[in-house]
Amino acid sequence: xxxxxxxxxxxxxxxxxxxxxxxxxxxxxxxxxxxxxxxxxxxxxxxxxxxxxxxxxxxxxxxxxxxxxxxxxxxxxxxxxxxxxxxxxxxxxxxxxxxxxxxxxxxxxxxxxxxxxxxxxxxxxxxxxxxxxxxxxxxxxxxxxxxxxxxxxxxxxxxxxxxxxxxxxxxxxxxxxxxxxxxxxxxxxxxxxxxxxxxxxxxxxxxxxxxxxxxxxxxxxxxxxxxxxxxxxxxxxxxxxxxxxxxxxxxxxxxxxxxxxxxxxxxxxxxxxxxxxxxxxxxxxxxxxxxxxxxxxxxxxxxxxxxxxxxxxxxxxxxxxxx
Amino acid sequence: xxxxxxxxxxxxxxxxxxxxxxxxxxxxxxxxxxxxxxxxxxxxxxxxxxxxxxxxxxxxxxxxxxxxxxxxxxxxxxxxxxxxxxxxxxxxxxxxxxxxxxxxxxxxxxxxxxxxxxxxxxxxxxxxxxxxxxxxxxxxxxxxxxxxxxxxxxxxxxxxxxxxxxxxxxxxxxxxxxxxxxxxxxxxxxxxxxxxxxxxxxxxxxxxxxxxxxxxxxxxxxxxxxxxxxxxxxxxxxxxxxxxxxxxxxxxxxxxxxxxxxxxxxxxxxxxxxxxxxxxxxxxxxxxxxxxxxxxxxxxxxxxxxxxxxxxxxxxxxxxxxxxxxxxxxxxxxxxxxxxxxxxxxxxxxxxxxxxxxxxxxxxxxx
Numbered sequence: 001x002x003x004x005x006x007x008x009x010x011x012x013x014x015x016x017x018x019x020x021x022x023x024x025x026x027x028x029x030x031x032x033x034x035x036x037x038x039x040x041x042x043x044x045x046x047x048x049x050x051x052x053x054x055x056x057x058x059x060x061x062x063x064x065x066x067x068x069x070x071x072x073x074x075x076x077x078x079x080x081x082x083x084x085x086x087x088x089x090x091x092x093x094x095x096x097x098x099x100x101x102x103x104x105x106x107x108x109x110x111x112x113x114x115x116x117x118x119x120x121x122x123x124x125x126x127x128x129x130x131x132x133x134x135x136x137x138x139x140x141x142x143x144x145x146x147x148x149x150x151x152x153x154x155x156x157x158x159x160x161x162x163x164x165x166x167x168x169x170x171x172x173x174x175x176x177x178x179x180x181x182x183x184x185x186x187x188x189x190x191x192x193x194x195x196x197x198x199x200x201x202x203x204x205x206x207x208x209x210x211x212x213x214x215x216x217x218x219x220x221x222x223x224x225x226x227x228x229x230x231x232x233x234x235x236x237x238x239x240x241x242x243x244x245x246x247x248x249x250x251x252x253x254x255x256x257x258x259x260x261x262x263x264x265x266x267x268x269x270x271x272x273x274x275x276x277x278x279x280x281x282x283x284x285x286x287x288x289x290x291x292x293x294x295x296x297x298x299x300x301x302x303x304x305x306x307x308x309x310x311x312x313x314x315x316x317x318x319x320x321x322x323x
Numbered sequence: 324x325x326x327x328x329x330x331x332x333x334x335x336x337x338x339x340x341x342x343x344x345x346x347x348x349x350x351x352x353x354x355x356x357x358x359x360x361x362x363x364x365x366x367x368x369x370x371x372x373x374x375x376x377x378x379x380x381x382x383x384x385x386x387x388x389x390x391x392x393x394x395x396x397x398x399x400x401x402x403x404x405x406x407x408x409x410x411x412x413x414x415x416x417x418x419x420x421x422x423x424x425x426x427x428x429x430x431x432x433x434x435x436x437x438x439x440x441x442x443x444x445x446x447x448x449x450x451x452x453x454x455x456x457x458x459x460x461x462x463x464x465x466x467x468x469x470x471x472x473x474x475x476x477x478x479x480x481x482x483x484x485x486x487x488x489x490x491x492x493x494x495x496x497x498x499x500x501x502x503x504x505x506x507x508x509x510x511x512x513x514x515x516x517x518x519x520x521x522x523x524x525x526x527x528x529x530x531x532x533x534x535x536x537x538x539x540x541x542x543x544x545x546x547x548x549x550x551x552x553x554x555x556x557x558x559x560x561x562x563x564x565x566x567x568x569x570x571x572x573x574x575x576x577x578x579x580x581x582x583x584x585x586x587x588x589x590x591x592x593x594x595x596x597x598x599x600x601x602x603x604x605x606x607x608x609x610x611x612x613x614x615x616x617x618x619x620x621x622x623x624x625x626x627x628x629x630x631x632x633x634x635x636x637x638x639x640x641x642x643x644x645x646x647x648x649x650x651x652x653x654x655x656x657x658x659x660x661x662x663x664x665x666x667x668x669x670x671x672x673x674x675x676x677x678x679x680x681x682x683x684x685x686x687x688x689x690x
Binding site for chain 2: 037039079082083084087088089090091092093094096097098099100101102103104105107108109111112117118238241244245248286288289291292295296298299302303304311316
């Protein structure tokens with residue numbers, strides 16, 4: 001096969017693999033910029049995947065599935081907020097706890113409702129987000145270079161993929177061009193100042209968490225009823241943590257978040273492609289290197305070798321109004 | 324008036340509040356059981372019988388508790404120095420490599436009691452090695468230890484998968500695991516401990532590492548409350564600025580605390596690797612590192628509390644396994660839900676009940 005065709009194939013699969021990361025990393029962006037660490041992204045992704053698969057199966061409607069995914073993810077966000085904002089609990093502990101609850105609850109309920117060892121039933125075609133062929137994709141296919149790129153990478157994705165990329169400029173706009181965004185960033189750096197200006201720190205952080213749940217809901221839905229056709233045990237498989245790594249790798253900024261997610265998605269796709277193949281002179285490269293690479297890169301970044309990753313200043317610190 | 328500054332007596336802080344949080348966690352777990360159409364009371368009864376009913380059940384309960392004591396101590400030591408080590412899972416995984424390498428190289432030549440000290444050191448060294456880079460990044464580069472230890476869980480997992488699938492696997496076998504250790508690389512079962520109480524250990528893998536875990540509890544207590552190093556760690560944990568003002572070297576204490584924490588996590592591997600299966604298997608840690616977080620939180624980071632909390636989780640793990648046999652509609656993963664709820668209520672929501680209890684306490688004591 002032609003090298004270009006291989007490259008196009010990997011690129012297409014890289015995009016498909018980076019979409020859940022992108023939604024989740026953007027979700028984390030909002031909570032972390034508001035000063036709430038969210039280790040629980042993984043759990044939110046998982047519960048929303050489960051909820052969307054159930055709803056899509058019962059209603060046969062993909063959009064209702066998405067709704068269910070979003071609602072449940074926001075509910076988990078509220079729990080996180082209740083623990084870490086209202087009760088000023090440790091945000092890391094709360095996130096870890098919710099990840100456990102999500103991992104256990106999805107299997108327990110899945111087994112009780114569907115009896116397939118934690119899987120949900122197969123979602124019918126109407127309950128899924130299926131690939132959209134953009135106009136002219138077939139006609140373009142014959143054009144050199146641009147043709148396959150358009151037909152196989154840009155076209156042929158489902159609607160959630162396009163929404164994911166749309167969310168990047170929207171997130172940027174919300175964070176940097178609206179009053180809400182300005183305050184949200186301020187509350188992550190110096191909540192005392194925001195409080196002094198007469199704005200409720202708690203409510204602002206809750207709203208940030210609602211946005212987080214909203215975006216995480218898309219991520220889970222994508223996993224369950226766009227990428228596959230059912231919920232499978234632990235189907236997020238650490239993607240929430242990779243998204244967290246991408247968020248840090250991108251230094252908590254929306255457009256770099258997209259690039260980091262695409263990079264990590266590409267690594268994943270490349271690892272799949274390389275499985276069992278050998279490179280001349282080097283020999284077979286173990287896939288585990290590609291699996292570990294996102295984390296290694298993030299640690300190298302955190303060590304300060306590729307610029308400095310400076311997290312929001314007030315991140316992880318519960319805000320106490322007065323004593 | 325704000326209730327946050329009111330002092331409560333120790334028996335409320337360390338007894339009543341954790342107990343109430345635990346009751347809440349179990350109440351919500353019961354709701355889940357009830358929601359899927361089973362009786363929570365009956366489930367609890369089956370769980371307790373499964374975990375404590377027979378000698379074999381108790382043996383399994385203590386076996387699980389052994390792992391949780393190690394990881395709980397690991398998390399607790401780091402917390403005393405103000406560090407949140409989420410990496411116990413990965414550190415225990417790498418510790419398994421240390422223990423296995425010692426067992427594989429010595430089991431032919433010497434009896435188990437000669438292998439054991441080397442295995443303890445090997446497991447601790449490898450666990451500490453896994454904690455070293457995150458510790459260094461925190462101490463010298465200011466990277467958040469939570470993030471780096473999470474990253475290292477995944478990095479370790481990839482590394483171990485590679486080693487087991489490609490390097491340590493027995494040629495010609497399918498399962499990614501090392502060869503079975505000979506007698507000299509196995510820790511003996513503690514039959515006598517159970518038969519002392521008139522039970523039978525049966526197939527339960529309770530082994531010598533249980534005693535090592537108890538010794539470690541004592542050593543951690545000595546370290547934290549009876550040594551200068553422990554004092555420095557606690558000072559750093561309570562107030563880094565006060566510690567630096569008192570001349571306590573930040574970087575050094577962070578490194579030492581994390582290396583000890585990693586070492587304790589690594590020793591956890593002795594229990595499953597050399598005690599139970601007598602070989603290094605893929606994913607043998609099975610979440611025990613994360614349970615350590617719950618155990619440490621519930622046990623208020625004190626060795627005695629950690630033993631009690633580890634027993635509780637041991638009961639949950641063993642009882643949960645038995646429960647899923649007796650009530651097929653409840654899967655084993657119900658334990659994971661309970662575990663999550665315990666972490667949520669005992670950890671993240673630990674202050675939720677405090678204002679109400681303070682008010683009640685003030686009313687009763689008439690202040």
